[in-house]
Amino acid sequence: MKTCITLWSLSLASLVFAQNGTLDLTKLHNYANQARPAYITNRDNTPGTNPITDAGATLGRVMFYDKRMSRNNTVSCSSCHQQARGFSDTATASVGVDGTTGRHSMRLINSRFSLERKFFWDERAATLEAQTTQPIRDHVEMGFSGASGDPAFADLVNKLNAIPEYRVLFAMTYGSPVISETNIQRALAQFVRSIQSFDSKYDVGRAVSNDNQNFANFTAAENRGKTLFLNPPPQGGAGCATCHVPPHFDIDPNSRNNGVIGSLSGGVDLTNVRSPSLRDSVGPLGSNGPFMHNGVFANLSQVIAHYNTIPNNPANTNLDNRLSRPGGQTQNLGLNQQQSSDLVAFLGTLTGSSVYTDVKWSNPFNASNELSVIILPSAVTTTINRQTNSYTMTCRAAPGLSYGVETSTNLKDWTTVTSVAADTLGNVSYSADVVPPKAFYRFTYTP
Ligand code: HEC
Numbered sequence: 001m002k003t004c005i006t007l008w009s010l011s012l013a014s015l016v017f018a019q020n021g022t023l024d025l026t027k028l029h030n031y032a033n034q035a036r037p038a039y040i041t042n043r044d045n046t047p048g049t050n051p052i053t054d055a056g057a058t059l060g061r062v063m064f065y066d067k068r069m070s071r072n073n074t075v076s077c078s079s080c081h082q083q084a085r086g087f088s089d090t091a092t093a094s095v096g097v098d099g100t101t102g103r104h105s106m107r108l109i110n111s112r113f114s115l116e117r118k119f120f121w122d123e124r125a126a127t128l129e130a131q132t133t134q135p136i137r138d139h140v141e142m143g144f145s146g147a148s149g150d151p152a153f154a155d156l157v158n159k160l161n162a163i164p165e166y167r168v169l170f171a172m173t174y175g176s177p178v179i180s181e182t183n184i185q186r187a188l189a190q191f192v193r194s195i196q197s198f199d200s201k202y203d204v205g206r207a208v209s210n211d212n213q214n215f216a217n218f219t220a221a222e223n224r225g226k227t228l229f230l231n232p233p234p235q236g237g238a239g240c241a242t243c244h245v246p247p248h249f250d251i252d253p254n255s256r257n258n259g260v261i262g263s264l265s266g267g268v269d270l271t272n273v274r275s276p277s278l279r280d281s282v283g284p285l286g287s288n289g290p291f292m293h294n295g296v297f298a299n300l301s302q303v304i305a306h307y308n309t310i311p312n313n314p315a316n317t318n319l320d321n322r323l324s325r326p327g328g329q330t331q332n333l334g335l336n337q338q339q340s341s342d343l344v345a346f347l348g349t350l351t352g353s354s355v356y357t358d359v360k361w362s363n364p365f366n367a368s369n370e371l372s373v374i375i376l377p378s379a380v381t382t383t384i385n386r387q388t389n390s391y392t393m394t395c396r397a398a399p400g401l402s403y404g405v406e407t408s409t410n411l412k413d414w415t416t417v418t419s420v421a422a423d424t425l426g427n428v429s430y431s432a433d434v435v436p437p438k439a440f441y442r443f444t445y446t447p
């Protein structure tokens with residue numbers, strides 16, 4: 001049990017500083033009401049049943065970074081989706097609890113704003129919610145598959161139930177500490193949807209221009225690259241925008257494959273028709289590649305070379321017809337060296353900055369994978385109303401949690417007075433008559 005004490009003539013603030021490995025539930029980050037550019041507002045794949053809340057995304061963040069979400073405590077979502085890499089992985093195939101993945105990891109940038117609501121390279125997950133527990137249930141990735149000697153998903157639920165912090169986080173998010181696959185999915189999806197990147201050089205230019213104008217903040221090469229990206233091949237462009245549609249740069253839901261059909265396991269795979277947003281293909285540490293479902297291209301120049309001459313492979317019966325010419329010829333753009341580097345320069349303008357550094361998307365655990373959760377208020381405000389001779393203490397607390405109120409006259413023996421719930425903004429307060437000669441009150445929390 002943890003407590004927060006206050007006297008009726010004195011407020012006692014316990015000093016707690018945010019530090020790595022400490023999660024302060026009385027001061028949640030803003031996930032629910034993040035600003036975004038005016039030209040982005042018309043897109044949102046959040047279902048009505050799962051709006052982002054600060055509490056839910058916080059729970060999602062903890063699970064996203066928690067290695068205990070894998071069967072042997074070695075792999076978390078963040079092992080393969082790293083903040084410093086635009087939430088992807090520089091390895092072609094990522095390491096899971098038993099071997100490596102069959103496809104390359106995907107960046108998780110602006111997932112919320114993709115018009116295509118199905119997820120994975122082959123769009124096999126019907127929603128983002130459904131996607132989030134598939135890696136947990138995967139034998140290779142996190143290992144709660146319930147097959148091949150693996151524990152089952154129910155074993156993960158039991159494991160989380162035995163961790164008091166999770167009972168608190170689930171209670172704060174859903175009003176009940178009950179843990180279920182649906183509630184795990186919702187919180188993970190809220191966290192993933194919260195990851196947004198709209199502070200790129202492109203956004204600075206786009207805020208005051210439309211795409212068809214030259215941007216004043218761009219170099220000549222970046223503006224030429226933008227024109228190439230936007231214009232279709234008959235107008236001398238590279239036709240990228242018909243599938244990677246600006247200003248989101250997500251994938252056109254009607255896209256078929258782009259001619260990259262090699263599978264990491266060696267065979268042919270025609271099913272890869274989704275791409276992450278092309279935003280943040282490059283990051284502060286360099287390329288966030290390798291690129292494509294099989295990571296076959298180490299950098300963006302190789303990507304452009306691919307689109308310049310799409311391989312004419314009769315085995316590819318699912319090639320998007322925007323990349324083939326009447327008569328069965330595949331696309332040959334004839335881009336010269338400068339045009340290719342102009343396109344690469346333009347793609348570099350789509351890189352944001354806060355998504356790589358903002359604490360709210362970072363690992364809350366410390367280097368030893370420990371996490372302390374602050375539940376009780378760090379500052380107490382007390383007000384005494386001399387007219388009614390009543391006293392009110394107010395604290396910032398974890399939204400929705402129920403706190404006990406206890407009283408004492410000697411600071412040793414405490415009796416429970418009542419319990420009060422923090423409101424959805426995290427305010428908890430208790431009022432009492434002032435009892436002479438003196439009385440002490442405190443909030444308590446029992447998970
Ligand atoms: C072992 C590495 C690994 C782990 C662990 C992992 N992922 Fe992934 N993730 C991948 C790979 C690889 C893909 C692409 C797989 C495919 O398309 O078949 C992917 C795809 C995704 C996508 C689809 C993105 C899109 O735009 O379609 C989301 C969302 C995602 N992962 C979220 C998560 C979450 C949440 C977790 C933790 C519960 C997680 N991942 C754990 C490797 C991993």
Ligand code: HEC
Nearest residue numbers: 238239240243258260272273274275291292293307320322
């Ligand atoms: C017909 C639709 C289509 C067109 C046109 C198109 N792409 Fe793509 N693009 C895709 C698809 C589908 C994928 C995912 C394919 C895969 O991984 O197998 C993709 C993947 C990519 C990727 C890799 C993304 C990642 O995270 O690995 C980059 C970069 C890219 N495209 C850039 C471009 C550029 C630049 C152009 C113009 C020269 C272009 N694309 C034209 C459909 C298209």
